[in-house]
Amino acid sequence: MANYALVNCNLIDGKKAGIQPAMTLLIRSGKIFAVGRSEDIKDTSGYKTIDLGGKYVLPGLINAHMHLPLTGKGTKASSAGASQERLLKILKTRIGRSLLLGMMKTNAAAQLHSGVTTCRSMGDLFYTDIKLRNMVNSGKAPGPRLLVSGPIITPTGGHGRNFGVVADSPWEVRRAVRRNIQEQVDVIKIASTGGVTDALKLGEAGRPTMSLEEVTAACVEAHMAGLMVASHAESTEGVRIALKAGVDTIEHGASLDDEMIELFLHNPKSLRGYSSLIPTLYPAITIGNLDSSITYMTDVQIKNSVMVYEGMISGMKTAVKAGIKVGLGTDASTPFVTQYNTWRELEFVIKYAGMSAQRAIDSATRINAEIMGIDDVTGTLEADKASDLIVVQKNPLEDIRSLKEVSMVMHGELFIDKPKFKTIPEVDRAIDSISFMDS
Numbered sequence: 262m263a264n265y266a267l268v269n270c271n272l273i274d275g276k277k278a279g280i281q282p283a284m285t286l287l288i289r290s291g292k293i294f295a296v297g298r299s300e301d302i303k304d305t306s307g308y309k310t311i312d313l314g315g316k317y318v319l320p321g322l323i324n325a326h327m328h329l330p331l332t333g334k335g336t337k338a339s340s341a342g343a344s345q346e347r348l349l350k351i352l353k354t355r356i357g358r359s360l361l362l363g364m365m366k367t368n369a370a371a372q373l374h375s376g377v378t379t380c381r382s383m384g385d386l387f388y389t390d391i392k393l394r395n396m397v398n399s400g401k402a403p404g405p406r407l408l409v410s411g412p413i414i415t416p417t418g419g420h421g422r423n424f425g426v427v428a429d430s431p432w433e434v435r436r437a438v439r440r441n442i443q444e445q446v447d448v449i450k451i452a453s454t455g456g457v458t459d460a461l462k463l464g465e466a467g468r469p470t471m472s473l474e475e476v477t478a479a480c481v482e483a484h485m486a487g488l489m490v491a492s493h494a495e496s497t498e499g500v501r502i503a504l505k506a507g508v509d510t511i512e513h514g515a516s517l518d519d520e521m522i523e524l525f526l527h528n529p530k531s532l533r534g535y536s537s538l539i540p541t542l543y544p545a546i547t548i549g550n551l552d553s554s555i556t557y558m559t560d561v562q563i564k565n566s567v568m569v570y571e572g573m574i575s576g577m578k579t580a581v582k583a584g585i586k587v588g589l590g591t592d593a594s595t596p597f598v599t600q601y602n603t604w605r606e607l608e609f610v611i612k613y614a615g616m617s618a619q620r621a622i623d624s625a626t627r628i629n630a631e632i633m634g635i636d637d638v639t640g641t642l643e644a645d646k647a648s649d650l651i652v653v654q655k656n657p658l659e660d661i662r663s664l665k666e667v668s669m670v671m672h673g674e675l676f677i678d679k680p681k682f683k684t685i686p687e688v689d690r691a692i693d694s695i696s697f698m699d700s
């Protein structure tokens with residue numbers, strides 16, 4: 262097992278703002294042993310020295326909301342409807358399930374090679390994400406650190422009903438949570454409101470679909486086992502119900518009022534006394550702005566998408582101002598959200614929500630780690646944490662697009678020089694056409 266000395270780098274450590282020039286990191290057995298100025302750490306004997314020649318080192322990115330099954334290629338099957346049902350039928354077979362695990366392995370590897378060293382899987386099929394997490398943990402598959410939710414818990418007619426566990430009434434919800442805990446999930450994912458792809462009427466995306474009693478049941482049961490609850494919530498009323506019930510992370514989000522801000526900051530029913538927000542601008546902005554001829558979305562889905570991202574952006578701005586922990590996730594697997602372009606979400610939060618590049622990087626590293634409760638292990642580059650880091654050529658604080666080309670990834674004991682992944686050129690072209698960084 263090699264020990265590495267990364268010398269002569271510009272460091273963004275995830276703790277301090279800005280760049281620290283001429284720095285050295287000593288890595289021993291997958292952990293950071295020391296970080297300091299190159300002139301202070303001269304003795305690198307016993308380490309394999311890598312001179313980074315002024316390249317930029319930052320913490321490995323954390324994707325706090327993603328799904329492992331699909332590539333993000335825009336197909337009819339990735340939106341709700343008959344073709345999705347057909348795909349699900351195939352996946353349910355034995356061959357289908359092993360195909361699914363294979364696709365998820367490839368997707369996890371793409372996340373890692375594109376610079377993401379931790380992912381939170383927020384809704385899966387047949388508990389395959391648990392299988393994959395265990396394979397990654399035991400070194401049988403390369404991949405980022407995985408925190409997984411297993412299947413989403415949703416009510417009859419709710420968001421994700423085609424692939425989730427359907428539960429109505431507080432006791433059914435409790436049973437579903439218990440089942441997921443028995444299967445060894447890391448977090449409970451519920452859908453307390455509708456979503457864009459399954460809304461049939463304009464304005465319906467985000468309609469509350471779980472009662473306060475049902476969401477409370479999920480929280481009480483999960484918290485008893487020490488697990489957090491993440492809820493898909495895309496309307497103000499939906500977010501309010503989730504917060505009142507004690508949900509720990511609001512996924513996606515909507516515009517917030519004072520009562521909700523207070524509940525985020527001090528949430529007595531949450532696991533840790535506060536709740537956090539994980540916006541995912543990427544899918545909503547994409548579906549809302551790309552032409553239906555390439556997204557296969559209906560007019561209602563497109564208009565609902567615009568409504569959802571406007572609410573999400575408003576909520577996120579309010580939350581940042583109020584000091585609420587705001588993380589970052591891409592919702593990979595949804596149409597046009599690939600497994601290799603987490604950097605796009607950073608671009609979108611900068612452009613659409615007015616975040617600074619520094620803040621976007623903080624959200625994707627340290628803040629995501631805090632929200633997920635793994636900040637003792639990863640999220641910043643300091644002694645005793647995992648050596649989860651990426652190397653890029655140009656300064657990401659000046660141009661976030663430098664994260665698109667990662668020249669090196671380290672994730673614990675894995676060291677990947679010149680990472681590689683398969684791209685989907687038509688998706689990249691489509692997103693480039695609605696990317697506004699240059700405007």
Ligand SMILES: [Zn+2]
Nearest residue numbers: 326327383592
């Ligand atoms: Zn999602």
